[in-house]
Amino acid sequence: MHPKQKFEAMLGPYRVLDLxxxxxxxxxxxxxxxxxxxxxxxxxxxxPARRIGPFYHDEVDPEKSLFWxxxxxxxxxxxxDIETPGGRELFKRLVKTADLVIESFPPGRMDSxxxxxxxxxxxxxxxxxVSITPFxxxxxxxxxxxxxxxxxxMGGIMYVNGDADRPPVRVSHHSQAFLHxxxxxxxxxxxxxxxxxxxxxxxxxxxxxxxxxxxPTYMLLGGWDMMRVNQQRGTRAxxxxxxxxxxxxxxxxxxxxxxxxxxPYNQRYIPPFIRWLDSEGMADDFxxxxxxxxxxxxxxxxxxxxxIQIPPARFFSNHTKAQLLEGARERxxxxxxxxxxEDLLGNPQLAAREFWVPLxxxxxxxxxxxxxxxxxxxEAPAAVFRRAPLIGEHNxxxxxxxxxxxxxxxxxxxxxxxx
Amino acid sequence: xxxxxxxxxxxxxxxxxxVAPITTKVxxxxxxxxxxxxxxxxxxxxxxxxxxKDGVQGLNRSFLFNQWMTGKLGITLNLAKPRGIxxxxxxxxxxxxxxxxxxxxxxxxxxxxxxDLTKIKPDIxxLSTCMQxxxxxxxxxxxxGNTLTALAGLQHIAGWPDREPVSPxxxxxxxDYIAPHFCIPALVAALLYRSRTGKGQYLDVSQYETAxxxxxxxxxxxxxxxxxxxxxxxxxxxxxxxxxYRCRGEDRWCVIxxxxxxxxxxxxxxxxxxxxxxxxxxxxxxxxxxxxxALDSLVEQWTMRHAPEEVMVMMQAAGVxxxxxxxxxxxxxxxxxxxxxRFFRRLHNGEVGEHRVHGPSFALSKSPWELAAxxxxxxxxxxxxxxxxxxxxxxxxxxxxxxxxx
Numbered sequence: 001m002h003p004k005q006k007f008e009a010m011l012g013p014y015r016v017l018d019l020x021x022x023x024x025x026x027x028x029x030x031x032x033x034x035x036x037x038x039x040x041x042x043x044x045x046x047x048p049a050r051r052i053g054p055f056y057h058d059e060v061d062p063e064k065s066l067f068w069x070x071x072x073x074x075x076x077x078x079x080x081d082i083e084t085p086g087g088r089e090l091f092k093r094l095v096k097t098a099d100l101v102i103e104s105f106p107p108g109r110m111d112s113x114x115x116x117x118x119x120x121x122x123x124x125x126x127x128x129x130v131s132i133t134p135f136x137x138x139x140x141x142x143x144x145x146x147x148x149x150x151x152x153x154m155g156g157i158m159y160v161n162g163d164a165d166r167p168p169v170r171v172s173h174h175s176q177a178f179l180h181x182x183x184x185x186x187x188x189x190x191x192x193x194x195x196x197x198x199x200x201x202x203x204x205x206x207x208x209x210x211x212x213x214x215x216p217t218y219m220l221l222g223g224w225d226m227m228r229v230n231q232q233r234g235t236r237a238x239x240x241x242x243x244x245x246x247x248x249x250x251x252x253x254x255x256x257x258x259x260x261x262x263x264p265y266n267q268r269y270i271p272p273f274i275r276w277l278d279s280e281g282m283a284d285d286f287x288x289x290x291x292x293x294x295x296x297x298x299x300x301x302x303x304x305x306x307x308i309q310i311p312p313a314r315f316f317s318n319h320t321k322a323q324l325l326e327g328a329r330e331r332x333x334x335x336x337x338x339x340x341x342e343d344l345l346g347n348p349q350l351a352a353r354e355f356w357v358p359l360x361x362x363x364x365x366x367x368x369x370x371x372x373x374x375x376x377x378x379e380a381p382a383a384v385f386r387r388a389p390l391i392g393e394h395n396x397x398x399x400x401x402x403x404x405x406x407x408x409x410x411x412x413x414x415x416x417x418x419x
Numbered sequence: 420x421x422x423x424x425x426x427x428x429x430x431x432x433x434x435x436x437x438v439a440p441i442t443t444k445v446x447x448x449x450x451x452x453x454x455x456x457x458x459x460x461x462x463x464x465x466x467x468x469x470x471x472k473d474g475v476q477g478l479n480r481s482f483l484f485n486q487w488m489t490g491k492l493g494i495t496l497n498l499a500k501p502r503g504i505x506x507x508x509x510x511x512x513x514x515x516x517x518x519x520x521x522x523x524x525x526x527x528x529x530x531x532x533x534x535d536l537t538k539i540k541p542d543i544x545x546l547s548t549c550m551q552x553x554x555x556x557x558x559x560x561x562x563x564g565n566t567l568t569a570l571a572g573l574q575h576i577a578g579w580p581d582r583e584p585v586s587p588x589x590x591x592x593x594x595d596y597i598a599p600h601f602c603i604p605a606l607v608a609a610l611l612y613r614s615r616t617g618k619g620q621y622l623d624v625s626q627y628e629t630a631x632x633x634x635x636x637x638x639x640x641x642x643x644x645x646x647x648x649x650x651x652x653x654x655x656x657x658x659x660x661x662x663x664y665r666c667r668g669e670d671r672w673c674v675i676x677x678x679x680x681x682x683x684x685x686x687x688x689x690x691x692x693x694x695x696x697x698x699x700x701x702x703x704x705x706x707x708x709x710x711x712x713a714l715d716s717l718v719e720q721w722t723m724r725h726a727p728e729e730v731m732v733m734m735q736a737a738g739v740x741x742x743x744x745x746x747x748x749x750x751x752x753x754x755x756x757x758x759x760x761r762f763f764r765r766l767h768n769g770e771v772g773e774h775r776v777h778g779p780s781f782a783l784s785k786s787p788w789e790l791a792a793x794x795x796x797x798x799x800x801x802x803x804x805x806x807x808x809x810x811x812x813x814x815x816x817x818x819x820x821x822x823x824x825x
Binding site for chain 2: 010031070142146149152154158161163183187201205207218255370382
C-alpha cells in the first residue's frame with residue numbers, strides 16, 4: 001500500500017500473492033490499483049513475461065520490458081522458486097498471511113507441487129486461489145497451449161475480424177486475450193473475496209482465457225443461436241449489402257464517421273456536420289438539399305450513398321485528427337480520430353482529467369508518464385503510485401521484515417536458488 | 420441453489436447499451452438483485468438491435484438483451500414525471516448500489532446525482548460510467564463503443580500494415596467489453612469498504628481511460644521510445660510460424676503459433692519432417708522471421724490438406740499452440756471444452772422460447788453463478804413496487820393511471 005496514502009484504500013486490508021505470467025498480470029494490477037498489497041512472486045532471474053517487448057530504448061533487458069512495466073504497477077516484487085522444496089515451504093509461510101493467490105500455471109502444476117487449493121486451504125482456510133489458464137482447469141482442452149492468437153481464434157472473435165479477401169486477423173502487439181482474462185479474474189477474485197466476508201470460506205476461482213474473449217464477439221452468438229447465420233468478416237459490409245464507408249483518410253491518419261441507417265440519428269447529427277462542410281465551401285447542393293427524414297439503409301441506393309460520401313471525403317482530407325475532433329466537440333458531431341498512441345498522449349480530455357501520472361524509475365534516473373488510476377473514487381481513491389518492481393526488489397522487506405527470516409537464512413536460500 | 424456471493428445486495432440499474440448492463444449482468448449472475456429501470460418512451464438499444472429470434476423484431480426477442488439482462492428485474496417507469504423520480508428514490512433508499520452510464524449530467528438533471536442520493540441513503544455506492552468520464556471538455560460528447568474503440572487507439576493497431584485499420588471486434592463496440600473488467604471489481608471493493616467503514620462512494624469510471632490501459636505497453640513505447648505502434652497483421656516478433664492458415668473447406672482456418680525452437684522441432688515432426696522444414700534458413704526464429712512469406716506459404720500448403728480441427732489436434736498433441744478459428748456455430752454447437760465448462764446455458768423466455776446465453780468466464784468452486792432469463796418489459800412492476808418499494812395496491816393503481824408506471 002502506498003505509504004503516503006492518508007485514507008484507507010478500498011482493498012487496503014488485503015494481500016495478494018501474484019504468481020501469474022503474462023496470461024494474468026492485469027488481475028493483480030487491478031487489485032493493486034484499488035489498494036491491495038500485491039506481491040509479485042517470480043522465479044529467481046525473473047518471470048518470462050519480462051522478455052516481452054517493446055523495451056526501453058530497445059534494450060532487451062528483464063528490467064526494461066514495457067509490457068512488464070505496464071501491468072505490474074504498484075506491485076512489490078519477490079523471488080521464489082516453488083519448484084524447490086525450500087521454495088514450497090517458504091510459499092506456504094507466505095500463504096498464511098495472504099488473502100488471494102493468483103496463478104497461471106498449466107492446470108495441475110500447483111497440485112503436482114503439493115500447492116493445490118486443498119493444500120492451501122489447510123494452511124489458510126480463507127485463502128482464495130485464482131487460476132487463469134487457456135481453457136480452464138478441467139476438460140478435453142485443459143492441456144492445450146494458448147498464446148493470444150490461439151485464444152482469439154478459439155474464442156470466436158477472430159472469425160469476424162478483418163477483410164473478406166484476407167485471413168482472419170488479430171489485434172497486433174501484446175495479447176488482448178490475456179488482458180480480458182486478467183480482468184475477468186479480478187472480477188471473480190472480488191466475488192470470492194466478498195463471499196468470504198459473509199461466510200468465512202475461501203474457494204478456487206477457475207478462469208478460462210478462451211471464455212474471456214467470447215463477450216467481445218458482440219452479435220456473433222445471437223446470429224447463430226437465433227437465426228442460424230454465421231456472421232462473416234468484412235469491414236464495410238452491412239447486413240443489407242450496402243458498402244458504407246466508416247473510416248476516412250484525413251491529413252494525418254484516419255477518422256471514424258458514418259451515415260447511420262435511420263432518421264433519428266441522421267437528423268440529429270448530420271445537419272450540423274453539413275453546416276460545417278458548408279462553412280468551408282465543401283457541401284454541394286445535393287447534400288445540402290438532402291432530406292434526412294427519408295434516409296434509411298433499406299431504401300437508399302448505392303449510387304446515392306456514393307454521391308453523398310464524396311463531400312465528406314474531400315473535407316476530411318483537408319484536416320488533421322486533432323482539428324476534426326475539436327470541431328466535432330464544438331458542433332456535437334459523432335466523429336472520432338482513429339487514434340495512434342501519440343494521439344492518446346496529446347488528447348485534451350485525458351489531459352483535462354489528469355489521467356496521466358509520472359512514475360519514478362530511480363534505477364534509470366528518469367520519470368515516465370503512465371496511464372493513471374482507472375476510476376475517480378470519492379472516499380477511497382484508486383491510485384497508480386509505484387513503477388513495476390525490479391527482480392527481487394522487495395525480498396528484504398517481505399522475507400526479513402515481514403516474515404522474520406534472518407539475513408543468514410536469506411543468503412542460504414539465495415545460494416540454493418530458493419529465492 | 421448454493422449461496423451466491425452477492426446474495427442480499429440490491430442494485431438500482433439505470434444502465435443501457437452496453438457497459439452498465441454488462442457490469443450488472445455479472446453482478447446479477449453472482450446473486451445480486453438488480454432492478455433495471457426502463458421506459459417505453461426511450462427503449463434501451465439492447466432491446467431494439469438485432470439479431471432477433473427468427474429475424475422477427477420485438478422488444479424481448481433480441482440476442483443482446485437476452486444475453487446481458489440475465490437475472491435482472493425489469494420495471495417500466497416514466498422518469499419525466501416527478502412521481503416517477505419519487506418511486507425510483509424510494510427504491511434507492513432500500514438499495515446498496517446505483518449504476519448508470521448516461522452521458523455526464525443526465526442523472527443530475529433528474530435530481531439523481533450522487534449528492535442527491537446520499538440524502539436518501541448516506542452510504543449509497545454509485546457508479547457512473549460514461550464514455551469519457553464525468554468531467555472534462557468531452558464529458559458530454561456523443562459517441563458509442565465503436566467510436567471509442569477508434570478514439571482509444573485500439574482500432575489503429577488492428578489489421579494489415581498495407582491497409583486501413585479494421586475493427587478489432589467485427590465492427591462491434593470493443594471497448595464496451597473492457598470497462599466492465601474495471602467496474603465490477605471496483606463495485607465489489609466498494610461493498611467491502613462499506614462493510615468496514617459504513618461509508619459509500621461515488622465512482623466515476625471513464626470507459627476511455629479503462630481502454631487506454633489495454634494499450635499501455637504501446638503508450639509507454641511512445642513515451643520512452645517515441646515510436647508509434649502500427650499494424651502487423653498476424654505476425655509477431657517473438658514467434659514464427661504465427662498466423663492464420665487456410666485449411667480444407669470453405670473459409671476454414673486454423674491458427675498456429677510456434678514460440679520456441681522446441682516447438683519448431685515438434686512442428687516439423689507434425690508436418691512429417693517435410694523436406695522444406697530441414698532448410699537451414701528456417702532452423703532459427705531469426706531465419707523464419709526473415710523468410711516469413713515463404714514459410715507461411717509452405718505451412719499453408721500443408722494445412723490446406725487438412726480440416727482445421729485436424730491441424731489443431733495434431734499440433735496440440737505435439738505441444739504446439741494451434742486453434743481452429745471458430746465460428747459462432749463452432750462455439751455453440753461443437754466446442755467440447757465450452758460444453759464441459761457449461762459456459763452456455765439454455766434459458767427460456769416466454770416470447771423467444773429456448774435460447775442460449777453465457778455467464779462470466781470465471782467458475783467459483785463454492786458459490787457458483789447462475790443464469791435466469793432476462794425480464795420482458797415491465798415484467799416485475801408489481802413485484803418491485805409492492806415487495807421492494809413497499810407500496811400499496813392503491814398507490815400502484817394511482818401511478819398506473821397517472822402514467823408513471825408504464
